[in-house]
Amino acid sequence: KNQVEQSPQSLIILEGKNCTLQCNYTVSPFSNLRWYKQDTGRGPVSLTIMTFSENTKSNGRYTATLDADTKQSSLHITASQLSDSASYICVVSRLTGGGNKLTFGTGTQLKVEL
């Protein structure tokens, strides 16, 4: 069954600290993996995309990793800011006869506090 699981479900950290969010998937055949940031009451916005051959990709203070062998990805946030408070969603794309199909994780709710 094609699934995407994220952990932790929620996380609270102090401003300036680092954190790492996890994503495990069983989606096959794998096409790519994206991390999205969703602010409360808004639509998700793409942060990074990882393809099969990529191990690490950075976007400012966000760094995503991918281990295609173990089917795991992580999103590391460095020097967190209050504006990082949001839900982070892992989305895995798989190839089907009808094109790419997206499977969404349930998200990690991050809260950054003073």
Next chain:
Amino acid sequence: DGGITQSPKYLFRKEGQNVTLSCEQNLNHDAMYWYRQDPGQGLRLIYYSQIVNDFQKGDIAEGYSVSREKKESFPLTVTSAQKNPTAFYLCASREQGNTEAFFGQGTRLTVV
């Protein structure tokens, strides 16, 4: 500015009524999608359309209907047959062959 617009942002519906959620995009994307988001669950696909005048059921289509008469527009109707319609609804679009979905700001529907 290019983007995808959903309206209204908040919608209240009485039980037994049908309501229509609007979704418009000016990104020239062929594919459009409707998702439902509930607390503690991932986005679930309701309906999608890969081309004008064609649409397909997603994983939870029961109680919903859509139309795709124009490339730019993909309205979703939540019918009285939907047993638990209170949720956050997200519309998205993407280019064919591209996996990045561009989302609208969402519509929060509450049944009162």
